[in-house]
Amino acid sequence: MHKKCNSIGKQFTRQWELQTVSLLGIGYLVLFSYIPMLGIILAFKSYKISSGIGGIFSSKWVGLKYFQEFVTDYKFCELLRNTLVLSSLKLVLAFPVPILLAILISECKHKVFKRVIQTCSYMPNFISWILVSGIAAVLFSETSGVINQLLVKGGLTSKGIPFLTAPGYFWGMSVFLSIWKSSGWWAIIFLAAISGIDSTLYEAAKVDGAGRLQRIWYITLPGIRSSVVTVLILSIGSFLGGGMVGSNFEQSFLMGNAVNNATSEIIQTYAFKMGMSEGRFSYATAVDFIQSLVSITLVIISNRIAKHFNEEGLF
């Protein structure tokens, strides 16, 4: 044992520069990710903001009071529905898009065109959601939006379509904007996976008479399977936040309003409102804690399913 410790010590001394850097990373993780987790106890306490940070520990225990309050709230079903529908739509509709985009780009033979498409598709990722919501307002505003003006002037509709205000359009707009913003960025991962596939496989398939679609189906897709599974598990882990394309909170917060509230308010924005604006930190923590539990359960289930079918998983 003593010998082992000595050897670890020697190894550490030998690699001290690298170890210091990794320790900084670990320290960062502990400080900003693990220590704040202590705050979860707020969900079980009656915390008043006036009691400050010390109040986290000194407040009275109230058990599951706030959990009960949330699940019996008149908005609970609506919030849960909005969160699940928005997240499911993003998972089902947004997840395949980067894969398709990556395959299309990799199949493109014209180098300049390929680069232009790749650059244009991932550039929106660098635009913040506040700007995207501004762009959406300019494009889709009911009265002054470019799209609606084109529709009205083109005689396709008699008056503007309330894309940004009618509750019925919110989910569609959110998914559409998420795909536009994030697909190009995520396609990079799949493009990297595709570039790692042995090119001789394609040559051999060509010799055997395989067409382009067959090569994609039998070589490209199996070749990127592990990347797809990894990204899928990560997406399911953050399912309630919008999955791979994320941004449920930002979209609901920025594009939600009193008129489309019936479809735009989700658990995250509700928790934010209760915690930050109303100062009900305990209740907000309980609401978020429920969401975290659902997310962890989903990660475990999806990982097991992935292992069962593919013998591949994250843990």
Add this chain to the structure above:
Amino acid sequence: MKKGNVLAGILAAVMLLSTACGSMQGTSGETVGTIENGGNSTETENVASSGENGSRDKLTIFVDESWWPYDTWEGAVPEEFSNRVGIDVEIIRAADDNQLPLMVSSGDMADIVCSSRYQFMADGEVSYALDELAEQYPDITWDPDPVFAFVNQAEDGHYYTIGCGFSPDSDYEAYDSILTEGPGFMVRSDIMEELGLSIDSLDDLDTVFAAVQEAYPDMITTDFNCIHKFGWLMNQMGLKNNGYVENNGKLEWYLRQDGLLDYYKKVNEWYRKGYIRTENFAYTSEDDTKEDCVAGQAFANFGYDNHADNFNTAIAANGDDFRFQLITESIGENCKVYNTGAGGRGLYITRSCKNTEAAFRFLSYAYSDEGMKLLMWGIEGEDYTLDEQGYPTFTYDFQGDNSVLQPRGLKYWGWLVHNAIVTGIAEATSTSQTAEARKNLTPYVYRNPVIGLIRFETDSDEAVIDSKIKDMVTNQEAAILTADSEAACEKAFYEMVDLAEQLGMSKLEEYANAKYPQLKAEYDKVVAEN
């Protein structure tokens, strides 16, 4: 490696030095000076205090209003105020509504916080009690009317601020003309004239909107302000838009008012006829409607009573010819204006304050008659003169655009601390549209500050119910007003009332009715003794 060590040493030394300098700045600001003000006197007795080395005290003030027009303590007026009290001020304007709760919970607050969120701030763990500071600093004059102390009193018996917008009845008696401000409604005067229209009753609004929509189909028939909404219409219909309403000596939640459904039906009818756009319900900034109006895109606007004058200044600055005309007469048969507040936003000296003496000195002067008038009206002799009755005449446009007011820092700093009188008499002699509307509205005012004294403790059952009902109403109102038919509007209205009932509206009423008689008796006693 040695070079690296030397560099690290230099960096560490620089950091230490800058930290030391920072802490020295902090202590140098703690110089003690005293000031006496005349309370309600108008004579300047103040002596600016400064530190031993001539440096002045410095305070930070957090303004918990993200829309606040000013974000720096600059201009002749704030500078004059600083000179009189010997305190420099650094302003931190809230980025959003969420900043204050975070500040309070972290315990890292500005020296002074200006906020209307009494439930967060009026707490001994968050702020210093002003009555205790008055005992601690006897050299600083602090002698507010006992009514102020009573209406601002927290559960613990202390008071932590003096909420603005309120004055005791005795102060009202001192002036013949005190105007009440409130929501307003304005229309484009050029179009009214062109189409030969006039508004003499609420029914005329339908005629006017229909005529304008026909003549100007591409124009927004009417906008409404996201904060004040259709408050003017509610006033004209004799309705209250929040809190409790007194009915036969009992308090009821405003959702039970007779006539509320008629109000919703009327606005919904306008929406269905296309006079109001869906997008307007999504506006979150007052600037949105101002932009529509100033750009000439909107014919009418439901907003505040000073918006017409304010917008006209901006329109004139743009070089445009059209103007907005405020509907200054009361045209509703049941017109009633509820004034049930006991004070809104106020200044709180926080537990993070590093120099409580300077902060208390600041409040002492800001809440004095002289300090209030300085911040609200400007410098006497330069910005205004007083007539024999004490009414001001301004050398500038008091309802003017910010571009007029901001260079001297006029008016808006006064909003941090003003009482009802300073704003109420400001335009008593003015002939502006705003003043005319206020004069006409004043006879319809129903004043009952005791209702405003029914406050809910943070996270109490009542506070939770109140917050949930408010949130529900915000969303449900949009559904009512944008309903496809009158039947759908009515159905959504009754759903809203049912939901409010489920959320505990009756509990709020029980709570209020249990407190109201005692509070009323105490208030009457304090007023009588004063």
